[in-house]
Amino acid sequence: MSETAPLRRGWTTGACAAAATRAALIRLWGGDWPEQVSITLPRGETPVFAVTHRAEGEGWAEAGIIKDAGDDPDVTHGALIVARVRGAPGGVTFQAGEGVGMVTRPGLPIPPGEPAINPVPRAMMEEVVAELAAEQARAPDIEITIAVPGGAELAARTWNPRLGITGGLSILGTTGIVRPFSCAAWIASIQRGVDVARAAGLGHVAGCTGATSEKVVQSLHGLPDHAMLDMGDFAGGMLKYLTKHPVPRVTIGGGIGKITKLAQGAVDLHSSRSQVDFAALAELAGVPGIAAANTALEASRLAPELGQRVAETALARVTERFGTAHDGSRIRFDVVVIDRAGAILGRAS
Secondary structure, eight states, X not given: OOOSOOOOOEEOHHHHHHHHHHHHHHHHTTOOOOSEEEOOOTTSOOOEEEOOEEEEETTEEEEEEEOOOTTSOOTTTTOEEEEEEEEOSSXXXXXXXXXXXXXOSTXXXXXXXXXXXXXXXXXXXHHHHHHHHHHHTOOOOEEEEEEOTTHHHHHTTSSHHHHTEESSBOBOOSSSEEOTTOHHHHHHHHHHHHHHHHHTTOSEEEEESSHHHHHHHHHHHTOOGGGEEOOTTBHHHHHHHHHHSOOSEEEXXXXXXXXXXXXXXXXXXXXXXXXXXXXXXXXXXXXXXXXGXXXXXXXXXXXXXXXXXXXXXXXXXXXXXXXXXXXXXXXXEEEEEEOTTSOXXXXXX
């Protein structure tokens, strides 16, 4: 039995916003400030949240919840999620407070001009309002303003600026639960990037394995920020989504190690889930000594033409598997292979 403790899950910003809304609304409608509140998540869980911030004024009340992302390295872990509520006609409406962004580009689940509060968090807050309104026989006419103090600074460390979300963070979550090191969350971000690029009418996007390859590819092709997809190790997640939501041209960029894995058929490029086959790499290069190399980069130093061969092989592999979209259209790929300094070792199109 493993002695390693399981990773602790946490709660999304959307779940925290819903809990803060509940606490603030209880106070607004005449109740005592609660020390803690419970909400029902989309899959039926009922977590309890400590209320750590309270304020009120004429016609409004606000409460705050400290986000606990569990063991996930979430940029918003420890952030204060604040909900201010006040009576306003027209059902439940949403406003962006300090540190919550606004949507400026089409292609996201929320249209331009709206606060970056995603549909499931909105539904959770609407459910909180409806439940408390029914208990007190009140009209569910409430304006909810969500704020995250310091959120604008945190957002600079996320993909929001690239997606056209300005001024702060998004209030996210589809289940209310943060699962540590979630691959699904990363892939969902790639998918939203594709959606934004398509909505903007872009005919060329790029997915890269890291910051260096991204900088090289963006400069090489003169691409705007919202054409750059944060592929990371998830080549398969990006490519599979593109076959359902195609863009005419896709550039894939990365270091020789990652792109070698892609050339050898892997689409999850993480070191724990795929490895370079050095015997196959030696055969590709025609240099038997490469089979004893420790890294693909070392192999490329033994055979300077290897980067070009890897690029060409990766291009052929990706084109064969993902070059025809579900609607029958063709996706034109090209591949750029770099070293750690950003020098191009191979390029195939």
